[in-house]
Amino acid sequence: MRDGGERIHGGGLVDIDRGLISRDIFSSQAIYADELERVFARAWLFVGHESQIPEPGDFVLGRMGEESVIVNRDRDGRLHVFLNNCRHRGMRVCRYDHGNTRKFYCPYHAWVYSDQGALIAVPKLESGYHNELDRDEWGLIEARVSSYHGFIFACWDEATPDFETYLGDHRFYFDDYCELPDGTFGDWEALGGIFKWRMPNNWKFGAENFAGDYYHNPSHASVDQVVLSPAGVKGRHTYDTVTRKREVHKLNICITPEGHTARGELFKDDYDYMPTYQEMPVVEDWFRECYAKRQERLGEKSRWFGHGGTIFPNVSYSNGVQSMGTWHPAGPHETETWRIFLVPKAAPDEVKNVLRHYVIRYQGPSGLTEQDDMENWGYAHEGARGTIARRHPFHYGMGLGHERKGWPVDWLGGDVYATEDVSEQNQRAFYARWAAMMDTPPGAETRRPADIKAAE
């Protein structure tokens, strides 16, 4: 405890130097309450993709922390993110998952807001309020918005730097995700609908797993024995059909001090396209063509193939199945996960269909892969609750001190560390950032997360 009775997260609860993390950070109600204030109310959070709201007036509901938000494109085409909450006395002003509207009508006392957030009508303004209510002061609460290649992020805190600064050197990895298979920043199209479901574990379990946990492969022992790969062969990856030996560095990448993380493969050499969809000529041709264009466009950097990562705090993306998942906190012991999936807009229908079937069967509650993840997260969460259990920290020490900078190539980013195959460096970077934010009381200067001590 600090002087004012403040809990200190870095050190006591999150000991990066030793890779030890208190179970309390997953199960304590007090820590959870601090997270909502110090992490979620400050960070850039993913709220939707522009293709979900292509036309003026389109809206889709999103969520930031525990709270509902309206993500919309106003009559002039501008994007907004509003707290879905009436300024009068808190009723939700929008309860439809998506749609098109010029105004949001509160069902309680009928205050009406425009698609630009202005309070445009108040019943009995004259007889009830005696014209003493200044409507300009009572518009919807609006967040900062940033659309990055069509992916919409929002933030409540004016003191947080702009989104690109927030992203830091993660930009290379997120750009890789945002690029179409041909290496251009063309249009992705979100498939209709959002997977939304509840999981009985703290939100950080999903975030740290997607951050890069190649060590958890045993979780997927069952799916690897059945056919999930879209190419129709045994296994869960698209590349399970590739017969030739793939020479790659399988890397965990952490970006400091931002605490963003990525995982993927760095091919050791220039590779030609590896036949993947042999049974589906249209799909195979399309990907082959994209591959050639990508190689040419990106040059040496085309050697990097991202698998996915986590943008701190709770946004996890997966390349290939092209999903954006958000681990929304719903109390310390529950997460409400939302996930959208995207396909290249200009791709032939055959390609879109293959990708759609693959993602539905891979991720989410009906997905053969994530079902087994969630089982482990749920019961690991229970393991963070016990009185005796909480006396003993979780171990995140794998590969401690073996992180390498500027390796295997020098273009992976500045304060970026890499480890090969299995390591918990990404989790350590994630929790270093988490602890630094948690140790920054409202109004205080942001602290710098604990450094990663790299191998010489």
Place this chain on the structure above:
Amino acid sequence: MDIGADKALLDRLLLKHAVEQFYAREADLLDSRRFQQWLDLLADDLRYWMPLNYNRPFGAWDGERSAEGRDLNWFDEGKFEIEQRVKQIMTGVHWAEEPVSRTTHMVSNVEAEAADDAIVEARCRFLLYRNRTETETDFYVGKRHDRLRRSGDSFLITRREIFLDQNVLLAKNLTTFF
């Protein structure tokens, strides 16, 4: 008594009875984990579809479900994919079903109509209770529309539409069959 009218009524009752018997047998196979035998009730050309539900305004209810073949769905697959799900359970290391769930499938409000000599359209309500490990409990409740193809003195399921009455899925997974 008008024998002609009774004949039609009797046919309908017999068909309803046959479908109910079929559903009872199906539920029993699933609840006693005889998944391989359950697979035998599925036609090779099966479509198995469970959409998402959206909250939509009055007058726009036709758009309240995600579209088959186009949008995200909880399920949008065929027999081959269902077989993979069964295989996965049978590996013994499908942790979401290991230890395996206890399920009870309840089917009610059955209505059945012969579309032609071969096809029967059936509708029902389902209540699927799932309990596993110690206290984990889920109720999946909704409607089902099945297309059944006559096969010998029984049926094969060629199409199953599952309408689970939830928006945010309240269960952590969908590892059971509907």
